[in-house]
Amino acid sequence: MKHVKTQFKSQLAAWRDLLLKANLQDSPALWLLRNNGRTTLFYLQAMTRVLAAQDDKKTWLKLNARFKSIEDVLGKIDYFEGLLKDFKSNRNIPRAVKTSLDAQRNALVQVCDALLEKDGWLSVTAPRFDKIKKQLKEVTWPTDARFQAKLHAFYTEKLNAIHARLSEPLEDLEADVHELRRDVRWLSIYPQAFKGFVVLRRTPSTAAKWAKYRTPEILNSPFNQLALVPEITCPIVLNDNQFYAMSSLISALGQLKDSGLRVEALSHELQILSNDVAQDALPNTGALGRNQPSVAQILDQAHMLTKQLKRDAVFSTMLVDLPAKN
Numbered sequence: 095m096k097h098v099k100t101q102f103k104s105q106l107a108a109w110r111d112l113l114l115k116a117n118l119q120d121s122p123a124l125w126l127l128r129n130n131g132r133t134t135l136f137y138l139q140a141m142t143r144v145l146a147a148q149d150d151k152k153t154w155l156k157l158n159a160r161f162k163s164i165e166d167v168l169g170k171i172d173y174f175e176g177l178l179k180d181f182k183s184n185r186n187i188p189r190a191v192k193t194s195l196d197a198q199r200n201a202l203v204q205v206c207d208a209l210l211e212k213d214g215w216l217s218v219t220a221p222r223f224d225k226i227k228k229q230l231k232e233v234t235w236p237t238d239a240r241f242q243a244k245l246h247a248f249y250t251e252k253l254n255a256i257h258a259r260l261s262e263p264l265e266d267l268e269a270d271v272h273e274l275r276r277d278v279r280w281l282s283i284y285p286q287a288f289k290g291f292v293v294l295r296r297t298p299s300t301a302a303k304w305a306k307y308r309t310p311e312i313l314n315s316p317f318n319q320l321a322l323v324p325e326i327t328c329p330i331v332l333n334d335n336q337f338y339a340m341s342s343l344i345s346a347l348g349q350l351k352d353s354g355l356r357v358e359a360l361s362h363e364l365q366i367l368s369n370d371v372a373q374d375a376l377p378n379t380g381a382l383g384r385n386q387p388s389v390a391q392i393l394d395q396a397h398m399l400t401k402q403l404k405r406d407a408v409f410s411t412m413l414v415d416l417p418a419k420n
Contacts, residue, residue: 095307097326099235099293101289102141109134110223117216123206127168127175135165140287145292146186150233154305157226160213167206174199176352177359186381191363238326245284245291246330250413252281260400264393266353271396282317282344285332292322294334295414304335306407307342315341337410339403346399356382 112131126132138161146154158253179197181187214222236244256278266268286291300308312318318341320327360382380386387395403409 096235098241102257105137130166136283137287141284147248153229171202199291260404263355264397272351279344285320290326293329294320295331297335307339310336312341331414332412338406339408340385346408350392354389
């Protein structure tokens with residue numbers, strides 16, 4: 095049985111269903127962003143990433159680029175949406191800053207709407223899907239057993255790479271913290287994209303060092319529920335404690351990253367405004383409140399998190415059949 099083929103086509107169908115609904119909206123891009131379109135694109139990217147490491151590399155890389163181009167712009171729109179939401183009720187932030195952020199968000203919405211149209215994703219006929227259908231006819235789909243072996247090697251390589259990176263310094267919000275979070279997040283996305291090919295081994299008793307990661311939010315997250323598929327007989331098995339610890343890191347780094355981006359975005363906008371307004375007439379990043387940490391403090395917190403996961407050997411012991419590494 096070739097479950098990979100079935101699962102990929104299912105996600106592709108889900109993406110088409112979203113686009114059919116988005117095409118009825120004033121802005122397809124905004125509708126997709128606000129209706130979980132990025133999640134489906136993440137799954138499609140994850141699938142094409144892994145498949146590109148196996149066979150028909152050229153085809154899968156082309157498809158990955160198509161999905162990524164849309165998701166990248168949606169991610170940028172989401173960034174401005176988040177800033178506008180955070181700044182909306184803050185009276186200490188000048189209206190001009192909010193107006194500027196809104197204009198940047200709207201410009202990206204137009205870019206994404208145009209890209210969806212240009213690439214042939216929209217309309218009932220949606221020519222892009224016809225092209226993908228032709229591409230998939232030329233693909234050699236792996237058997238479940240072959241794919242499982244390749245996925246195991248792929249996942250192991252990525253886990254080892256992250257384990258090594260936890261020793262590296264975090265000196266820049268975007269290049270270090272945000273990039274690390276992106277790469278760790280893919281390790282959470284792959285099991286969701288390939289349902290049944292990766293499962294969790296439940297721990298009957300939990301050592302104290304894992305308890306801090308097993309919060310209700312983490313345990314109940316829909317992204318941490320890895321369903322069994324009975325037909326897939328030899329799935330990759332992950333230790334649940336380590337998987338939850340990874341999820342906790344993704345969440346914590348996300349919060350730190352967002353906090354830091356607020357500081358950097360406001361600082362950037364205030365710098366632009368200072369060209370038109372006297373510098374002493376403008377607030378500084380303290381307008382975000384007393385509890386807003388500085389970028390330096392955020393980097394320190396992120397460093398402490400990664401050091402803790404390194405000590406707990408989260409990524410080097412996540413795969414059940416891997417020996418522990420310290």
